Amino acid sequence: MALKHAVLAALLTGELSGYQLAKAFDVGVANFWHALPQQLYAELTCLERDGLISGRDVVQDTRPTKRLFTVTDPGHAELQRFTEASTKPSFMRDDLVVMVHAVDGVDPDTVIAQLDERARFAAAKVELFDGLLARMRGDRSEEAFLAESDRIGPYLTCLRGRTFEKENVAWCERTAAILRSRSTIHV
Amino acid sequence: MALKHAVLAALLTGELSGYQLAKAFDVGVANFWHALPQQLYAELTCLERDGLISGRDVVQDTRPTKRLFTVTDPGHAELQRFTEASTKPSFMRDDLVVMVHAVDGVDPDTVIAQLDERARFAAAKVELFDGLLARMRGDRSEEAFLAESDRIGPYLTCLRGRTFEKENVAWCERTAAILRSRSTIHV
DNA sequence: CCAGCATACTCAAGAACATGACTAATCACG
């Protein structure tokens, strides 16, 4: 149900093709939702069938023909209805957290290795988000941008993603440190 | 695939019934995974069939007979295998974030109301986590507990959950404040 | 005394999500 609205929200930025959307929803820039291309193409088909978006074919001489989508008026209304509905609280669903929960029953070194890897990955995402944020606000300060711009949604969600990944790095590093100090003492 | 391991990890704490697990995996204490009772009962059936857990019936005079489960040796081995496998990075999947992403296309007041509600909810979860953490470490300091105890997995995952909800509160409040100041200026 | 909540669990069905394989053209690199 929510991928639908995630796609509509993404299309507010402007006309996009399924392929461009797929890139945006893939690892990295998925600062507010994640989905694979197959799901997106299927969702776009449904959304167009329901009249919430409209697509137009763009023939390119050097690339395959693509289909660009824009949100229609019924689409905007649907988004409004969506924001009025009650949200279900989001939950953490992360393999790594399950591993840490089980750390007392398995080899801690394995978990430490996973934590190190995740810390690196999360740090890379922080960098990525920093870059995205800088590009969005341009030469303006964050305050100025957030006060003036008429498209701040993506910036705000990107901020949330950046903090999330920063906290991920901090937690992974601290947890790994704790596990390391325990294994040296206990041996 | 991961619910399986989440259940195994949860059972490391001790013998639990499906119903107790369901409580733990429900809203609130789901500090490392979330699942509904139906899924859990189904998963427990599979896990027992595969020999990863073993259950025993406990007849109660005042309550219905319940079935308590413990992790078997093959279950422990499966958990070890799980921690050795590579994790897929976790993504945010949150209706509220989608709403904020779409905020430029809908009525901001609706989104502000959602942010306020979520901030309250997240604050309540922070309280809950604080309580859980205090109960786990007892009269010891956090440092002492993490250095000495032989069951720290749940504490570590709880710490992650607490930070996550704290950041949720901060982000919701800041985002709502930004949206509020914009609507007063623009009108 | 009975309505409602807590314990303890089951069944069925559908929506959402993931996995893997496939087409087909262009461009850049060595």
Add this chain to the structure above:
DNA sequence: CGTGATTAGTCATGTTCTTGAGTATGCTGG
């Protein structure tokens, strides 16, 4: 000159998760 990456998408299958309903007992508040 051909190998691999990029653009642009489709099809099929399977797993996982959610929704909704249903069973049965006992304890607790008004």
